[in-house]
Amino acid sequence: MTMTLIKPPALEPVTLAEVRQFLRLTDNSEDGLLDGLIKAARETLETQTGLALICQTFRLYIDQWPTAGVIKLRKCPVQSIVSVSAYHVDGTPVQVAAEDLHLESASRPARLYLASRTANSVALEVDFVAGFGETGKDVPDALRHAILTLVAHWYEFRGVYGAAQQPVSYPPAFERAVGLWRKVSF
Template identity: 30%
Template sequence: MLVSVIEPPTAVVTVEEARAHLRLDHTDDDGLLETLIKAATGWIDGPAGWLGRCIGGQMLEMRLARWPSRGSDLPLPYPPVVQIEQVAHLDSDGNEQPVSNALYRLAGNRLWLMPDFVAPVGGDEPYPVRIRYRAGYGAMNAQGQWENDAPDSIKAAILMLVGQWYANPEAVATATSNDTMPFAVEALLQPYRVLS
């Protein structure tokens, strides 16, 4: 199984929220704040993140070497899963062929293949099965824009990281590892962590 990000996550915390958190009354550091927000969010969000889940709305693609059996379900990693965009496979010519959406359903964070699903015959491509889905806290609005609904404790953890890095802009070596999660941030995030 391979999972990649097709559309990057939407912002969970705004520059304005970071500025308010830091009690800044100027916009001189907005570029830096935006960078710190992206870094903090990237540390915990999505396939590469510490949480093992998606926070900002994003599209992922999971590739599989073979189809699961019909009438079975397949857990989709990095929840919460909001909707399945497409289920497809590569045919013997290497062309992507979509599967009718009548042959699968989303149930929670799982893809259910209906009993009448028959696995298409694919070619020799590695990972011919492709499942694209949207994940993250929130949903698409009527205008096709993602409306974020991340829990407040996740937002607070991101703001704490931004505040720590803003106050200490230089890399610092301590007796502990540089890649460990600060205790207060970990305490806020721990209830949402997906352990494999």
């Protein structure tokens, strides 16, 4: 199984203004740097936890029909299924009808149940939306604080270590905030 990002988040879970306030910066001379740090901190947090913070669309490629018709979606929380395409041996795609799908989004990982196997199909593509919501206000406060903490840490140590040594470390406050959300083995 391979998963790719089809549509990235429209915005970051914390704003530049929130980061400037957190860092007690009064000017905007380093906004470019801060924007990059915010995005890198979000990506780091999402990688470590298996979460999508702001709604994003992913495509999951599955090379063989899943055992018992169950597909585990490894980005959480799953908001919706956009489409499911089954591929025949000759490469012809067939859309799987919505009534043949059941999403159990409350579990982690979320599970997509397929009612029955599409005749002659061997592979699947599943497009789905994952994230807490459309804005940073939808993201749990602990995760937003973890991003702020990591941005502050990286901002403070930006000139001390070279690029080959990055990231230098994660601050304990980041580790504690992310610890409860860290992904478990699937």
